[in-house]
Amino acid sequence: MGDLGALPAHLAPRGAGVLASGELTIQGIGVEELAERFGTPLFVYDEDDIRARVHDLAHAIAPVQITYASKAFSAVAMAKVVASEGLWWDAASLGELEAAVRGGVPPERIIVHGNNKSFEELERAASYSVGRIVVDAIEDLDRLDALGVRQIPLWLRVAPGIEAHTHAFVRTGQVDSKFGLPIVDGTAERAYRRAVEAGFTVTGVHAHIGSQIFDLAPFGELVHRLSTLRHRWAVPELCVGGGLGVPYLAQERAPTLSEWGSYVREALRGTSADPADVFVEPGRAIVASSCITLYRVGVIKRIPGVRIYVAVDGGMSDNPRPVLYGSGYMAVAASRLYAAHDTAMRVVGKHCESGDVLVDEALLPSDLSVGELIATPVTGAYGYSMGSNYNRLPRPAVVMIRGGRAREVVRREQLDDLFRLEVGA
Numbered sequence: 212m213g214d215l216g217a218l219p220a221h222l223a224p225r226g227a228g229v230l231a232s233g234e235l236t237i238q239g240i241g242v243e244e245l246a247e248r249f250g251t252p253l254f255v256y257d258e259d260d261i262r263a264r265v266h267d268l269a270h271a272i273a274p275v276q277i278t279y280a281s282k283a284f285s286a287v288a289m290a291k292v293v294a295s296e297g298l299w300w301d302a303a304s305l306g307e308l309e310a311a312v313r314g315g316v317p318p319e320r321i322i323v324h325g326n327n328k329s330f331e332e333l334e335r336a337a338s339y340s341v342g343r344i345v346v347d348a349i350e351d352l353d354r355l356d357a358l359g360v361r362q363i364p365l366w367l368r369v370a371p372g373i374e375a376h377t378h379a380f381v382r383t384g385q386v387d388s389k390f391g392l393p394i395v396d397g398t399a400e401r402a403y404r405r406a407v408e409a410g411f412t413v414t415g416v417h418a419h420i421g422s423q424i425f426d427l428a429p430f431g432e433l434v435h436r437l438s439t440l441r442h443r444w445a446v447p448e449l450c451v452g453g454g455l456g457v458p459y460l461a462q463e464r465a466p467t468l469s470e471w472g473s474y475v476r477e478a479l480r481g482t483s484a485d486p487a488d489v490f491v492e493p494g495r496a497i498v499a500s501s502c503i504t505l506y507r508v509g510v511i512k513r514i515p516g517v518r519i520y521v522a523v524d525g526g527m528s529d530n531p532r533p534v535l536y537g538s539g540y541m542a543v544a545a546s547r548l549y550a551a552h553d554t555a556m557r558v559v560g561k562h563c564e565s566g567d568v569l570v571d572e573a574l575l576p577s578d579l580s581v582g583e584l585i586a587t588p589v590t591g592a593y594g595y596s597m598g599s600n601y602n603r604l605p606r607p608a609v610v611m612i613r614g615g616r617a618r619e620v621v622r623r624e625q626l627d628d629l630f631r632l633e634v635g636a
């Protein structure tokens with residue numbers, strides 16, 4: 212990969228390159244060609260990079276089992292990657308469950324999550340004979356009971372009382388959380404007893420402490436707490452969830468999947484758990500950096516002495532993270548990576564919201580012009596999957612590149628798609 216000009220290599224997919232002209236390429240395909248063929252905004256995934264990240268983690272953590280948390284990006288094409296790499300799939304809704312099945316993930320490798328699972332979701336999960344259902348609340352047991360579902364192994368998701376240092380919206384391990392059965396007040400214990408007395412098979416204990424976590428220590432603490440519970444309940448399995456953070460900005464650094472995997476593997480050595488019965492469940496760290504989003508610049512508004520606004524053809528509907536969490540991103544002039552990126556500009560979308568900001572202060576070439584391509588890196592997680600149709604913008608297309616060939620895996624929404632649910636439209 213080497214030097215990518217204005218694009219820091221650690222924020223780019225491994226297949227990224229740059230032509231002498233300064234044009235960004237992914238697996239040798241220029242961004243101009245991608246934009247021409249598939250339009251913009253466009254999510255471009257380097258599929259080989261996703262697979263390489265999975266291999267890195269597997270190498271560091273084996274025989275611990277890897278589950279992909281599909282909420283990060285849940286296309287059927289991604290399920291095919293998961294199936295062919297032999298991973299498990301975490302589904303937190305009917306749609307995520309269906310994506311796995313349609314993508315060929317063996318049902319016995321699907322783990323069903325959710326803090327408020329419906330009868331329909333549980334019934335469907337049971338009809339597929341999924342691998343595990345994760346009990347997040349006593350009501351899950353009530354519903355499984357009512358449905359007469361006894362054959363599927365259960366995990367109990369606990370709130371372990373670990374506060375990870377991350378954004379409050381993605382912190383999930385603390386006691387004050389909508390997720391999981393609290394340990395401190397005995398709820399987890401009661402749920403375990405109730406499950407056993409009612410004849411369910413509890414095979415494991417689960418926790419997920421949050422997302423975008425840069426510090427490894429909370430994962431060590433988690434391994435320790437879950438091991439204690441595992442021992443007390445005499446259940447073989449343990450899952451430490453996901454949550455590893457990724458860098459979004461040039462100056463940010465996060466542990467790699469290999470480092471995280473080795474850390475968790477090492478932490479397990481101090482426990483009696485058989486590593487083959489242990490699971491991890493990352494989402495973001497598997498897909499985030501494997502993807503860039505391409506946008507076309509439509510308007511450049513220079514307000515002397517105040518700011519330069521660069522409006523692109525997408526926005527908060529394809530990347531809601533800046534609005535939701537105040538997340539930072541960077542942007543580059545994708546066809547001119549060797550140009551000096553030295554002028555501060557605010558990259559905004561085309562939505563009717565002043566808050567529709569993609570990059571608060573991007574450094575871009577001073578002579579950036581209308582019609583140019585802009586790329587935002589690290590957009591593979593919680594972008595497409597959290598997107599919306601706000602202002603009735605059609606959702607972008609998603610392209611995956613494997614072995615130097617680009618293919619559309621999710622087509623761009625057309626105008627008619629926007630009206631297909633409307634009665635009488």
Ligand SMILES: Cc1ncc(COP(=O)(O)O)c(C=O)c1O
Pocket residue numbers: 280282283301324419421422423452453454455492493494495496
């Ligand atoms: C239960 C569970 N597991 C795994 C994940 C994946 O987290 P991340 O994408 O941060 O790895 C999430 C994310 O919210 C989650 O809720």
